[in-house]
Every structure is written in C-alpha cells, then in structure tokens.
Amino acid sequence: MKKLLIPFSLIFATVWLAGCQKDLERTNINPNEPTAVQPDYLLSNGIKANVDTYWGSDATMETSLLYIQYWAKIQYPDPDRYIPATTNIQTVWNNFYAQGIADFTKLAELGDTLHNPNYKAVGIIMRSWIFQVLTDLYGDIPYTQAGNIDKYLTPVYDSQRVVYRGLLAELKNAANTISPSDNPILGDSLLAGNMNGWKKFANGLRSRIALRLADRDPATAKAVFAELAAEGNFFLTASDREVKLNYLTSPNQNPVGRNRETRNDYRISKTVVDKLKALNDPRLSIYAALPADTNAYIGVTNGLSADSASRLGFSKTSDVGAAFTATQAPAFVFTYAEQLFILAEAAQRNLISGNAADLYAQAIRASFKQYGITGTQVDTYLAQPAVAYDANNYKKSIGEQKWLALFSEGLEAFAEWRRLDYPQLKPAYTGALQGKMPLRLTYPSSEQALNGANYKAAVARQGADLLTTKVWFDMY
Template sequence: MTNKILKYSSALLLLAAMAFTGCKKLDDINHDPTKPTTAEPQYLLAGSQKAAMDVLYSGLQNGYIAMHYAQYWSANSRTDDSRYKLDEGNNSTMWNNLYRISLNNLQTIVRQNATKPATPELAVQTAIARVSSCWIYQILADAYGNVPYSKTFQLDGGNLKPAYDDAKGIYGHLLDTLQAQIAIFDANKGVTATGDVIYNGASEKWAKLAHSLMLRIAIRMADADGAKAKQIIEAHYQLAFTSNDDNAQFTYLNAAPNKFPFNDSEREIPDFFVSGTMVDYMQATGDPRLPIYARPSKDDKALKGMPYGWASADATRPAPGRFSYPGTQIYSATMPGILMNYAEVEFILAEAAARGMSVGEASTHYVNGIKASIDYWKKLTNNTSITDAAVDKFVGAVPYNAADWRNVIGTQKWLALYPQGFQGWFERTRLNFKKPGGQALFIAPVSGSMDQSAPFVPYRLTYLVTEQAQNQAAYNDAAKAIGGDLKGTRLWYNKF
C-alpha cells in the first residue's frame, strides 16, 4: 500500500511539473498543461481518488462548508462561514478539483483504455473509473443542483463552456451507468485492476459498492420519485454491503504528502469546535461514540459543544477554552477518507422498509445501522471501553418507532455519517428530521444567517462566480431552471 500511494503522489507531482514547464513551439503553448496525456491509467486512477478525497475532507471544503451545514461543527475562527457566508475560493476549489482533476483523469482512463486491446483487467479498471465518476457526480448534483455532465468532456476532453444538465436526469444516467458497470464486474469476478487505492482493484468489492451507491441515489430521490426508488432498492439491496468489511474508504498514511487532509499531527487546529447540537443530543441519549467524536475542553475538561453559528465578535460568547475540539481520531493523520460504509446502507434499508419497500424489517435494519457505526469507531480507535452491554443500553435508549421513522432514522443516520460533512448535510436537508418525538434538533445560527435566502440552512451551494463570467449562457439557463442561484433554492428531491 505504501508503494502504491507513493506512486500516485509522484504521478501528481509529475502532472504539476508539466503545468509549469516552459514551451517553445506554438502547439506546445496551446496545449492544456493540466490535461494528462501520457500518465498511465493506474496513476490517474489513484491520483483521481486521492484528489477527490483530499478536497472532500479538507478543512476548507468539508470543515468550513459541509461540517457547518450538517451542523456537526461550529466555527471558532472565521465564524462567518458558520453563518452561511460562502468563501468563493473554497467553493471554486471544490468545483475545479472535482471536475478538472478527478473527473478529467477518470474520463482520460476510459479514453485511453478504449484504444488498447481488450483484457479483463482493463475492463475492470475502466468500470472502476466509471463508478468513481458516478460517486463524484452525485456529490456535485447534490451540492449544486444542475451541473455540467453530458457535455463536460467533449472537444477532446476540454469543453470550456459546457451546458448544465438537469440534476434529476443526471441521477437517471448515474443509475444506468452503475448498472452497466455491475455487469462488467460480475463478468470478471476474481479480476483485479491496478491503481485502485479503495479496494486494491477487486472486482467483487467494487460490484458491492456499485450496488450500494445505487441505494444511496435511490433513497435520496424517494420523496420525488418513490416508484423508481422502490424499484432500484428492491432490486439491489441484497447485493450491497453486508458488514463493515465492505466499507469503501481511502487509506491515508502518517507521512506527507499522504496524510489525512485535515490533521493535527504537526500543529493544533483551533478552527472548529463540535457543535452543541450534536454534543447535547449525544449526551442526552448516552451515545458511546461521543468521546470519539469530541475531545474534552481545555478549561473544564468536559465534552461541551459550541452553540452553532455564534460569531466571535459577540461579546457574550464564552472563552474558547470552554468548548470541545473534534476528537483525536477525526484529526488523525491516518483517518480514512470514507466514501461509503455499511452503516449507511443499513439506514437506507431501514428507511426503505419504513416507506413500505420489501427489504426486511425497518427495526432490524435500524439497529444494525447503529451497531455497525459503533463497531466501526470502536475498532478504528481500539476503544475497549465500549462494551456490548453499553451498546445494548444505548440501543434501548433510542428505540425504533414506526410512527416517527423520519426523525428516529434521520437522527441516527446523521450521527453515523460523521465526519462525512457533505453526506450529513444532504441527509439533513432531504429528510428534514427533528429529534425523535418532534422537538427541534437543529438551530439557526446564533448570530443570524448572513444569507437571506437561507436563514436556517442552505439547500445548495451557489455556482462559481467565474461561471457567471466565463460560461454565462449556460449559467443563466441553469440558474433559471433550478429556480434561482441561491443557497435557499431547494433541490429537485427536497420535498420537506
């Protein structure tokens, strides 16, 4: 694994060097230096995975945007971000890195492999690239709404002014693409591809992930197209993840440049506190994950969350030492970059069953999801204090209630998605859940929102400012199609 990661780091450095190399010929000057034309597919695959994970777990994107909007964290520095003032540089980096690096490299793999003699290994590698693209495109569609998709990599891979596709239509294409890749994986069982850092290229593992991603897509559209969601989930749930051994995650190492993007192994990170929203609820239910999710405050040595969105300029705000930083594992150099895990699958199935789909008992899947999440964190942190008795006691404190399934499942799924800020935010807005029983869980920023369109929570990110200037016609069409380029504009599947 070490050699593999070092290889893809070298490949990324090579591509960066290409971007700054001087050119003498006119055709060299006109050549796009960021487009990898000679790098081998295995390096492009590893590099695209790392680039996507790096931006999705960066403090600038995950921390200042997603972890705030999911209300897992509250800001200590730059408190305007927790009041929904979007940093355009952070927004631009997320969009550009996912498109120009990860998706561009994945599309290049598909194109390069299409020119080579067909082999099972190339077929699996290409299928992995396509599944990885589906994962990223769903994140973009869930973060922004309509986004460039079908026209993005035309003109030899570099359409500078692509049209924006309808997000609902993108969902349909993603489902079709995943289904096609599953057929390839099934036809090539036992085959491994090079370059993959998630599953070391194992076709069977990638098939399970593809089935699981179909469940994620389907449940997210359940309120907008229940019949389609039911069809997909019932057809794929038995072939999705069945244990934590199936979890899809990117392994980081305790060595630069392959450390977890946001880690405190070399310096203290004072930027964020865990939110009072999360800490207070976990304390009230006796959640055994709380000492993992948060660390004791400096002053009181207690687990205490900062009330969400409290501006540093407010003179009534207590001293920072009163509040808890995120847990040591969350800031570890070797914290895995989670793509999708078994707990999420179980909560998807719990919700599906609650909606009347034929996938088993909702209560069973709900309990499985809770236990899978606790077991994951227990093993990751080598925590021996979490006993089976403690887990059973906690499960008893948060019982399943069919009449209140949206709130019951929503709260526990939200906790299980920590620290996947983007997925936690998407689920918060989609399910619009409260505490079991109906009492409010989330709060508006204490010091008020800085965005009038989103006083309580943003439903999306606004498009890049550069898109308004450089791709104006497509931008205008997209903004009109979704109902306005505002953070408060609801996505097509947000019905509650």
Template sequence: MKKTYIIILSICLAFTGCDNFDEDINVNPNLPSEASGTQLIANAQLFLPGLSSSPYGEFLAQYLAETQYVGSSLYPQESSSFYGYYEGPLKNLQTVIESEDLNGNDGPVPNQLAVARILRAYFYWNITDRWGDVPYTEALMGSDNFTPAYDTQEFIYNDLFEELKEATDMMVAGSIENDIVYGGDMSKWRKFANSIRLIMALRLSEVDASKAEAEFNAALNDGVFTSNDDNLVFRHLADANNQNYWYTEVVDRNREWWALTENLVEEMKPVNDPRLPVYGDPARANEEFVGLKYGEEDNIGTEEFSLLGSDIIAQDAPVYLMTYAELLFARAEAAARGWTDEDAAANYNMAVEQSILQWTGSSEGIDDFLAQQEIAFDPDNAIEKISNQRWVHLYMFGYEAWSEWRRTGFPNDLVSPNGVDVPTRLSYPDNEAFNNTANYEEAVQRQFGGEDSIYGQVWWDQ
C-alpha cells in the same frame, strides 16, 4: 500512495550508425512518459477525502461551530466552485474511459474501465447533489467545448443509474493494479456501485417515490455492502505527503477553530453514546463534554468547549465516505416506507451497532445502549428515529448529512444563526456567469427563477 514518476532521457551514443537519434532521444523504453489508466484512477482517488474534509460541510450539517473568526458558519450568500472536480478527478477518469490503449498488465481492461466509470459517477453524484443542474453530457470535452450546457439533475440521476449498472455488467475476473481504495478487488467495487445506486434511489423518496422504490430494490438485489469491510474509506498516511486535512489545520497550523456543536453533544451525552469520546475531546476547563452553540459570535475561546477528537485529527485518520451503517439506515427507512419486506427495527439496530463498531472498534454494551428510550426504535416515528441516528453516524461527512437533512427535515432542531436559515444548495462559481453565460443563466432560470441563491431547491428536494 502518491508516486513521483521521473522521466529519464536516454542519449544514444552509438559506435555504429544512429539513424533514429532524433526520434529516440526522448524515449525510455523502461519508464512511461504518460500515466497508465490505473495510475490516473489512483490520482482521482486522491481527491476522495476532499468530498468530506471541509469545514463548510460540517457547518451545513451543524456538527462543528467556529470558536473564533466566526463567518462561514453564519451562511453568507457566496459562490462555491466545482471547477476542481472537473479539472482533477473527473478529467483523469474521463481520460481512462476514452483511452484506446489501456495497458492490460495493470489488470483486465474492462475492469479498469468499470472502476473509472464507477468513480466518475460517484463524483458527479456528489457534485449534482450540492449544486443542482451541472455540466454533464457536454463536460470534459476540453477545447472542443469550453461552454458546456447544464444537464438537469433528473437527467443526471437517471443516467448515473444506468452508468453504474453498465459498469458492473462489464466486469470480468481479475483485479487491477494501483487501486489505493479497494486494492483492486472487483467484488468490492461491484458492491460499492450498487450501494451508490441504493442511496441515490432513497434520495428520490420525496420527488418520485415509485422510481425510488424500484431502483432501491434493484440495487439491493444486485448486492450492496454486507459488512464494515466493504466501506469506502480513504486511509491517510502518517506522512506529510498524504496526511489528514484536519491534522494539517489543527496540529500543523495550530488552529483550534472548531468545537463540537451544542446540538451534537446534547444528542449524544445524555445517552452515554460511546462515539462521543471519538468525535470530540472533553473541554479542558472541566474535563466534561460541552458543546458550543452553533453560530455563537462572542469571543468564545477554546478552553470551555469540546474540540475535535484526537482520533479525528490524527495524521493518518481515515475518511469514511460510504459505509455499511449508512446502507443499513437506508434499508431500515425503506422497510419503514413499505418498499421492502425487511424488518425496519432489525436494520436500524444493526445500523447503530455497526456505526459504533466503525467508530470505536467495539460493540460492547450495544444492547443496553439500544434499550434506552431515546435510542430505541419507534415504529410510530420511524423516519425521525432513523434520520437522527443517521445524522449522528455521518459525523465528519457533513455534505452527506446535509443532503439527508434536506430530504427528510431531520434532525429538526438545526440552528438559524442570527435568523439565517441553513442553505439548501451551493451557488455556482462566480466565473460561470462570465465564462459560460448563456448556459449558466438558462440553468439558473430553469431551476430557481433566475436567482443563483443558496436557498434554491435541487430537483429531489421538493
């Protein structure tokens, strides 16, 4: 996927006159000296797995516990940087969007712009859900503005809804080149944009239910994911240049630092969840699935507990970012809330089935699995049932599961290690207090009463 572009310098050795020698010497007409729009889009896509592949995200959702060097899982008050997103994928995408000379040979220019806008919206959505108010309208201006103001999360959400609608409206026939996610298929990008809108709308359920319902139905009517083939998946390679983060950590660096949590194993093992053998390996000591209590600080070792599954740490393991099953869980919840006329139970059952199919490749035995009391849909406890199974499904995308936990409160048995509660946001980068003082302080005061704490509540988490 990663391409190395070598600029070859042409030297004009003329037997006749060479009047333009100074102008032409550094120009090769056959090789570009600047990346094309679709190459910049591809480079931005290389940052997608980083949205998911993070031990801290797994700690926030309590999927993984530290087996040694226990520290980050105890939720210390510390800053987290969003600079890499602005300097990397967002800057690449902004360059595409602002370009006046995109190459139509890489696919219709409107489609290049549409994909860039969809990806930019997706990154911004992830950023604002983690930090709250962030630089948005004044961001990515380079030397024209080194101190961008922070837009409110409410404004960002409203603007992203419109951005995504406009991006799909501008699409035309034809595919684009260099697309390492959807292979240039614009129908997939359209579904993805609408699916973002749908999940964003559900995120507003507790802060603005009427808008949430309206945006949810608008996105659903415009067409969202219809199968696992539509999933936003980043597919690593069996190659050191583009390998899975967890392979690097566990295999290359020989770090057995993470085990499945007690909560996760106790949710899955009693019901013989077919996803468990994918999520983790049996403990070497007894070949049983054994979870580690989250936040345990004693000298744990690794033999007694289930470590990350062999499929999860494979060099070319995929990263699931937005999935059909997640959309079905959302549709089940919307139906349970009375937002749609769809069948909540049917969507829930299909969500579990598609989750199992996604993770295991087989839906064999799904009817028996769903028939168990612990799994069967319960209309009297619909939100809890849906949320708990969504949590199981979102394994290894801890930040997304954490957002759903903040919104719904489920699962309701997350651990407070040493009495420390699960954080409700990430705190801003330390440098912002020095580099962007006035805007940083105004944003912190507006949202959190002046304290940049990991326990402040973002706008939709009310």
C-alpha cells in the same frame, strides 16, 4: 514576371535547422518519464485528490460540516454565519470537475484501450460518485456534456432528475462490467483491488440515489431496488472492508490533520454534543476531545459573532476528536452502517421486503462497531425509548440516528438532512440568511462569466442562485 531567387545558403540553413530540431526532440526525450498515462497512477492520484476535496476545507470544514452542525467556528466565524468565501465554492467545483471528472473519464477510456473492463468500471463508479456529490451540493449541473472539453467548452446544465437517472444507468452498467476473477487493477487505495468491493460500492451508490429520488419519483426508486434484488442484493456486509481511504504521513496525510498543523479555527458543535449527551451516547468520547482546562465535553454554538466565539477560549471548549483530526485518520466514502440505514428506510417505504426496525437497529450497531464499540453498551443504548424505532415517524428515527452515524461524512449528512428534515436544526445564532439555513452551494462566479447562457438557463429552471434555494430532491 520576375523569378524569385532563393540563395542556396538559406535552403541549406532551413534544412539544417529542421534536422537539428528533430535531433533535439530525440535528445530531450526523458526515458524515465512515460508519455502514456499509466492507469494505476491515474487511479491512485484520482482517489487521493478527490477524497481530499471531499474531506477538505472548501467542501466540508468551511461549509457542509458547519451547516449540518457537526463542527463550529471559534475564530473567523463568517462561514459559520452562512457567509462562505467565493474561493471555497469555486475550489469545490474546479477540483471535482478538472481533477475528478476529467481523470476518471480518462481512466474509463484507458480501460477500453487496455482491454481491462475493471479499470473502466472503477473509472465510471468514481466519476458517478463525484457527479452525485456535485448535484447534491449545487442542484442542476453539467453532466451529459461534462468531461469532454474538446467538444463541449461550455457544457449545458442537466436537471438533477436527469443526472440521477443517468448515474443509475451508468452505475448499473459498471457493476455488471466488473470481472472479479481476472483483469486485476493496481493503484487502488480505496478498496485494495477487491473488485467485489467495487461492485458493492456501485450498488450502494445506486441504493443511495434511489432514496434521493424516493419522494419525487417513487416508481423509479422502487424499480432500482427491484433491479438490485434481481441481481442478488449484492451489498456491503459486516465482514467487508468499508469504502475508505487510509491516509499516511505527510505529504499524504488527512486534510483535516494537515489543517491542524498550522491552525485550529474549529470546535465540535454544541448541537451534536447536546444530542450525544442526551442519549448517553458512548460515541461522544470519540467525536469530541476533552478541553485542556475542564473534564467535560463542551461544544460551541454555531454562528457566534467573532468576539463571542473568541471569548470562549480554545482550552475551555472541545475540539473534534482525534479519530477525525489525526494525520492518519481515514476518510470514509461509504460505510456498512449507511447501507443498513438505506435498507431500513427502503423497507419502511415498501421498496424492499424486510423489517425496518431490525435493519435500523443493525445500522446503529454497525455505526458503533465502526468506532470499536460493541456489547452491552450498544444493547443499553438501543433499549432507550428515545432511540427506539418509530414506524409512524421513521424520518425522525432514521434521520437523527443517520445524522449521528454520518459524522465522518459531512457532505452525505448535509444531503440526508435536507431530504429527511431531521434532526430539526436551528439556524446559526447570528446567521446571515434571515433566519434560514443553507440548502445548497451557489454556483461559482466563473460559470456566470464563462458559461453564462447555460448558467442562466439552469437558474431559470431551478430557482434563484442562492444558498436558500432548494435543490430538486429536497421536496419538503
């Protein structure tokens, strides 16, 4: 057998190259760029990126704000006619999963690594909020296998019931993990490091999800409120900071404000303007802007054809108010008013003790105060027969007033309108769904291509992958 002779020069060159590689690796280390992820940076970036998605073009301006008839399109009206762009649907899914679920799963893991339970709790709470938004929008979604792409490249879809129940357990554990007196966190642009605020946010989400379950699974809904009562009903109060992101100037501006820097396809919907006018609601001057050519608030009918919408004119119709379109307009995620509406409905359903009518009136007052309206204006408003609480049709009373109060939270309003069936909206004027309205977003095309088997199983269980297919919580 012949021996293989390797020249000494080749051996020397190999060793020399290996040494050079190690030297290059040492030389190219940037001392100013940490290799370990910093939890404060991860938290601040995660909050900004996901609140941007929540309030951005894809999840709100081109979809839910139009479906719930807060906004209308005056140019390029296809989305207002229920013809969403595939990129809108894909972007919402991609951003929430790739940025949101991934980032906050990592933050929760860092909480364990750094022995800081508060970072872990905040990561779980934010991740739970995103999962709640996703299942509200799409229905069945990847949940139990999501956030671990190394192990589950094609995650299964869990039923909405499983998702909600899982989130309730995660939020309860996160709330109980929080330690307000030690283990401070940094990078918190949502609640300024107030861990009691995070606990109240977690409990608010638990109460929100409990009502999502109330029609389908009343026993679980009642058990959630019983647990919250046993824990002291630790909810947002009038003196607490609401869960919101205060935007800054460019490049950290409100995404609606950023949109307005280059275009303005939108106006306030005629539906909400008419309702505010009918109730003499002082929020009209906040929700809507006066047109340049007239001294009256004029909304636009949803779903007009392109030529009909364009003939209305930008200067003769009302844009959405500056409280929502300004560069530094805050983005609300959970408010004191919403918490009170939840408690009012829970009292009406006998899920908690309390006076539903009183809580309903407090919720309206809190919504007005959110925009600086107090005093006799609110008293006069509440005294109107059209506003008075009707226990025999509480879904109408709460549904209509909650719809008005949630004007700054289009995605949550879209979910609550489907659950309560009030206000009773009319489909877009030239809508493309044969007289029906959207009840969900369709799954993105990438799921059909890359996760086909699990996608098909979800569709077989939930129903056709259409805008008009009801999600599980939407019982009526």
